[in-house]
Amino acid sequence: MRLLVLLTALVALLFIGSLTVGPAGFGGLSALAGGDGPMPLIMREIRLPRALLGLMIGLSLGLSGAAMQGYLRNPLAEPGLIGVSSTAALGAVLAIHTGLASAWILGLPLAALAGAVAGVALILLLAGPRGGSLTLILAGIALSAMAAALTSLVLNLAPNPWAANEIIFWMMGSLADRSMTHVWLALPLMVVGWLALATTGRGLDALTLGEDAAAAMGINLGRLRLTLVLGTACVIGAGVAVAGAIGFVGLVVPHLLRPWVKARPSQLLWASALGGAAMVLAADMAVRLILPDGDLKLGVLTALVGAPLFLHLIYKTRRGLA
Amino acid sequence: MTLLSLEALSVTLRDRDVLRDVSCSVSRGEFVGLIGPNGAGKTTLMRAALGLVPSTGASSLTAMPLAHRACHAAWMPQSRDIAWPMDVETLVMLGRVPHLSAAARPSAADRAAVDAALDRMQMQDMRHRTVTRLSGGEQARALIARTLAQGTPLVMADEPIAGLDPAHQIATMQVFADLATEGRGVIASLHDLGLAVRHCTRLVLLGNGGIHADGAPADVLTPENLRDIFGITAWFGDTDNGPVFQPLEVIR
Incomplete structure (x- = not known):
């Protein structure tokens, strides 16, 4: 309970912090409510969508990461494992390549969502009807590899270095220069995904004891897997569509918070969601503070911070096992 | 019957x-x-x-x-899977999953069932130990307690x-x-x-x-x-x- 209050306060603080950081200084929270002039405009049209997207994407990554680790009973699982983020990225890359992205503001996100939908359809088809987790991992790996290969092909066939550059920069993941349109595009899908993932807690708890024991405790494993895949696809597909691929949050945050919730998968869901939001908001503030004039990509920073953190956690786990 | x-x-x-x-x-x-x-x-x-x-x-x-x-009916499978490093008490509480609704906190009855199961398996002194650090036999006893806590x-x-x-x-x-x-x-x-x-x-x-x-x-x-x-x-x-x-x- 104390953890809930603590994490919520941290997220709220970082959200407000995210509104204050930028080249134009801080316009005061009242600027969000209304008023004319450049400052209220910056607050409402640039900073607010950026902070909201950071919050939403962080929640999504943390929540789906915790759900995925709980379902696969493996602390190395992450939301990208089912391949949906890769196929969504492929859709976006195709949109950039064909010029759809520059012709229409919604071209890129919608193409990414189409990629995500295709990815979900493929993985459900590949993984088969029964509720096993092994086929899901294998199908996810195959799908990710396929999508990555096709993404490379698009890069390979890029008409000029600038086009390739644009694709590479987009793939690093960023929240810069997003608008409320992006928020409204992602929010409905994410809410559906959050609700779906929030219902998996009981099943994930039971799965701690293995698939057989969970099934005997009244958990419908087929439905649990379907809920998990669709929920993850909704939040991750929408996230990639508006911000590109942001790695390591879904992997590190659940791992980091697990000891604080007595390792109960159902409790980890909400804790990890809040933790993910805090991490993305903090990282997005950091990219603006570290290189105010440059364009440090959010995905690069989360990987730069996340990977060593993960190494440290592995080291700690190893010592705990010895 | x-x-x-x-x-x-x-x-x-x-x-x-x-x-x-x-x-x-x-x-x-x-x-x-x-x-x-x-x-x-x-x-x-x-x-x-x-x-x-x-x-x-x-x-x-x-x-x-x-x-x-x-x-x-409660079922204890042969494979002693314990995926996460939870304490014994939390593990045994998993047996109450069929009795809980989606987000419900454990009731007094749930706690009593866990207590009784720990008593039966003589594991009260281990209730706060991390189950994945226990020996194989102790893990098996914790899992039996979990099965008993299901109260079937x-x-x-x-x-x-x-x-x-x-x-x-x-x-x-x-x-x-x-x-x-x-x-x-x-x-x-x-x-x-x-x-x-x-x-x-x-x-x-x-x-x-x-x-x-x-x-x-x-x-x-x-x-x-x-x-x-x-x-x-x-x-x-x-x-x-x-x-x-x-x-x-x-x-x-």
Whole structure:
């Protein structure tokens, strides 16, 4: 309970912090409510969508990461494992390549969502009807590899270095220069995904004891897997569509918070969601503070911070096992 | 009152008939030891009864809706999976999952059930230890406590005492026998025939794809059955210390 209050306060603080950081200084929270002039405009049209997207994407990554680790009973699982983020990225890359992205503001996100939908359809088809987790991992790996290969092909066939550059920069993941349109595009899908993932807690708890024991405790494993895949696809597909691929949050945050919730998968869901939001908001503030004039990509920073953190956690786990 | 009834249950796995036309029933007050050589189908029989493997025929458990079944029969699988480093108390509380709604916090009744299960398995002093750091036998006892905490009339366990030290083997068999005395039903697959004879109220011997013998321990562990199914000889005596069973030699 104390953890809930603590994490919520941290997220709220970082959200407000995210509104204050930028080249134009801080316009005061009242600027969000209304008023004319450049400052209220910056607050409402640039900073607010950026902070909201950071919050939403962080929640999504943390929540789906915790759900995925709980379902696969493996602390190395992450939301990208089912391949949906890769196929969504492929859709976006195709949109950039064909010029759809520059012709229409919604071209890129919608193409990414189409990629995500295709990815979900493929993985459900590949993984088969029964509720096993092994086929899901294998199908996810195959799908990710396929999508990555096709993404490379698009890069390979890029008409000029600038086009390739644009694709590479987009793939690093960023929240810069997003608008409320992006928020409204992602929010409905994410809410559906959050609700779906929030219902998996009981099943994930039971799965701690293995698939057989969970099934005997009244958990419908087929439905649990379907809920998990669709929920993850909704939040991750929408996230990639508006911000590109942001790695390591879904992997590190659940791992980091697990000891604080007595390792109960159902409790980890909400804790990890809040933790993910805090991490993305903090990282997005950091990219603006570290290189105010440059364009440090959010995905690069989360990987730069996340990977060593993960190494440290592995080291700690190893010592705990010895 | 009958807790489980199986009618002509057959299981075919990968074109191999594992079980053919098995019929039996288990009532309240019975502690049934399911015995038989490796591969006789003990695990498969229990999993089929629970609806965890596809089967033909009828099982009273699979006829129940999923949620209802989970409140009627608890299942302890042979593989002792514990995915996360939780403490013993939290692990045992997982047995209450069928009784909780989606986000409900554990009630006083849930805590009482966990307490009682820990008491029975003599694990109160370990309740705050991290279960993944315990020894294999201690983990097994925690998982038995988890199964008991589910609070079901019927308890089914697959080799529950494998890997336990002698004292805890005997204590665990006594726990199951007590459950039966209290009017619940227990089915456990066992390899230790000596303990089975002393504690079970009834033995079911599986062999050749079906039930070979079913009844009181002395009626099931006859020299003929031991020879035909296990391929062993044994000494079986009624002593002042209760029935004693000791396997002796392999018959080739």
